[in-house]
Amino acid sequence: SVPHVRVRRSGRVREIAATEVVPGDVVLLEAGNIVPADGRVIESVNLRIQEAALTGESEPIEKTVEPLTGSNLPLGDRKNLAYMGTLVSYGRGAIVVTAVGMQTELGKIATLIQSVKQEMTPLQKRLDQLGKGLAVVALVVAALIFTLGTLRGEPLELMVMTAIGVAVAAVPEGLPAVVTITLALGAKRMLRRQALIRQLPAVETLGSVTVICSDKTGTLTENRMTVTVLDIAGHRLDVTENLSRKVPVIDEVAQPVTDMQPALALLLAGGTLCNDAALMPDQSVGRFRTIGDPTEGALLVAAARFGLWKDALDEMFPRVGEVPFDSERKRMTTVHRLMREPSRHGIETLPASLLVSLAAPYVAFVKGSVDGLLTLSDRVWVDRGPEPLTDEYRDRIEIANNKLAQNGMRVLGVALRPIDSPETSNGRRASIEDKLIFVGLFGMIDPPRPEVKTAVATAKQAGIRPVMITGDHPLTARHIAQELGIADNGRVLTGQDLDRMSADELKAVVDDVAVYARVSPEHKLRIVQALQARGQIAAMTGDGVNDAPALKKADIGVAMGITGTDVSKEAADMVLLDDNFKTIVAAVEEGRVIFDNIRKFVKFSIAGNIGKISVALVAPLLGTPLPIQPLQLLWLNLLTDGLLGLGMGVEPAEKDVMNRAPARPTDSIFAGGLVSYLAWVGALTGLIALTIGLLYWSSGNPHWQTMIFTVLCFSQVGQALATRSGRDSIFKIGVTSNRLLLGMAIAVSAAQLGAIYLPFMHGFLYTTPLPLADLFVAAAASSIVFLAIEGHKWWKRRK
Secondary structure, rough: OOOOOEEOOOOEEEEEEEHOOOOOOOEEEOOOEOOOOOEEEEEEEEEEEEEEHOOOOOEEEEEOOOOOOOOOOOOOHHHOEEEEOEEEEEEEEEEEEEEEEHOOOOHHHHHHHOOOOOOHHHHHHHHHHHHHHHHHHHHHHHHHHHHHHOOOOHHHHHHHHHHHHHHHHHHHHHHHHHHHHHHHHHHHHHOOOOOEEOOOHHHHHHHHHEEEEOOOHHHHOOOOEEEEEEEEEEEEEEOOEOOOOEEEEEOOOOOOOOOHHHHHHHHHHHHOOOOOOOOEOOOOOOOEEEOHHHHHHHHHHHHHHHHOOOHHHHHHHHHEEEEEEEOOOOOEEEEEEEOOOOOOOOOOHHHHHHOOOOOOOEEEEEEHHHHHHHHHHEEEEOOOOOEEEEEEEEHHHHHHHHHHHHOOEEEEEEEEEEEEOOOOOOHHHHHOOOOOEEEEEEEEEOOEOOOOHHHHHHHHHHOOEEEEOOOOOOOHHHHHHEEEEOOOOOEEEHHHHHHHOOOOHHHHHHHOOOOEEOOOOHHHHHHHHHHHHOOOOOOOOOEHHHHHHHHHHEEEEEOOOOOOOOOHHHHHEEEEOOOOOHHHHHHHHHHHHHHHHHHHHHHHHHHHHHOOOOOOHHHHHOOOOOOHHHHHHHHHHHHHHHHHHHHOOOOOOOEEEOOOOOOOOOOOOOOOOHHHHHHHHHHHHHHHHHHHHHHHHOOOOOOHHHHHHHHHHHHHHHHHHHHOOOOOOOOHHOOOOEEEEEEEEHHHHHHHHHHHHHHHHHHHHHHOOHHHHHHHHHHHHHHHHHHHHHHHHHHHHHO
């Protein structure tokens, strides 16, 4: 159903469908509303809007009615504007609608998505080149054989059939089937590793990726604010929280930290009491989840990790008054009654024992910006009591605040004041929030996923460069990138930097920059285009609406399955079902295996085809009749390209698959010395078959054509087994490690024996039953190809 919104028209408030909103309407917003259009904020009462899906900011943005300074500000910095599709997470307000439909920022993203054209994948380009090249070769060779046979007086009908057979033999007909089945099986394996493939060619494209452009929020990070640092006078503590998807959580059986400094207990208690969030049990997973503002939820989880639970503290320190947060004061105050005889006897009594010494019936906790609290404080809590806030203490607090802020963290301070009355009327507010005792500060950040650092290192080892592209703050982006090992030089380009750069200027620096911050959807698209212009194969990961255009433009778009929006999933080629960055690396490995297997099939098939064609082409020049019949050529192609090819498509990964650089985008499928390999293996196969055939033909043996036919078949069986690895011996990787190929090799050999010895096959394939001795000669001669390939690999290993 279409959502409804409240608008003010002609001085009257009415409720209308969101689709009926027009520019000029005044829309009233409150917590839980979806913003129905873009608009200028004209009223804000603690209004905060969650814009992560649009800008990448993990923290709700506090909106203001004040005019902004500067031009071309990024979306995340336009704090007096609200955007269609974003969520009001706190407070209330009103906007004047300035744009609807396709004119909104969300609509512009939709336009970008529609303007992006789908391009061929690297595999499709390589196979297209291969197909065209083989077609030309096949036509030339077929014409040549037809001409030579006709000049020698062979029957015209036979030469037409032979020319067609040779043309067919020159082309690996099994390639489309092998590629499709290999990609489909690869997609199935990827699904078991939590990667859902939406576009089948994307399976192989992953193996060619040279750059992974990743969104930060929700992809590299947890997408939730987390307390990582607690700082009190003379002491700093780094904190690691147990987290679950979307919100901070803590296990029900979590053991509290018992060895805790008194001031630290007071800081945690203050952050928990001056807090409107709640911890609620989730029976399904045996954990507590937070409800309310994510930042306040992070404070509750931090305190609970130390055994200070909100319910227990609320019971010991009942709230009797409060001064709500507002954007002008940038702080929140709550007043609590001090219980002289605590009803509990756990660690919760530690803050109570400290506060009793203040000899006041009530205590006010104030939470807000550190700078604001310092101006209102004249004392600082040290160990078990307050001391004067000297310049030394003030400098230390300011240095700690600045250091955390420079690391991209959000910093909140906590202060307190003992008071005699719980009254919080307007006349009393100034006195309650004056002459405070500064307690300490919390450092919070949307933390990196724990498994991402290893995944980044693995990607780099595989020759893949990770790049962070985010709408978040540059300091935060740089800190996360350095922590994960993405940024080596610390260089960050912002959206404003990109606006000042031409396409050529961006292209010149895009290979040196690993972090982009405060970027818009258009910027992400430009970055992907610049990378592609540099010849890179770019993967783009993301979960927001703002990622969709770049996801579609990238060579492979990767969306998040859990936190990802439907728009991003539709634009992507692959969806990560577990939102885990390391799944991308696993998918890259599968992609490389698939490309390797397709290349091995091409290597095997074309080398074998060269051998067949060379026999058909050279033998007549030596004066022999037609050495191989058209149906025999088709039979060989059916067995080798079909059955053996399918077996090669499921070859397991080689051990060095993630220890080498990806294939260069400009390389053809014949790169890496494949042409010389095809030449010598094909020539050897043809030479062996031709030699055996000539020996038998010159001696008047009637089985000479069947011998050529059999040698060619058995040679390709040995070739298939030896081609399983480009470096390691088949005996090292294990003869039975690819049971499908082994079974296919046995099946092909059995089918060939049937073609030789079954009477009804003789008239069909023009074969004659071979004496057992001749069969052994054919098998022995065929093994030369297998031994030669294995010897070549041994020589390469020695080098």
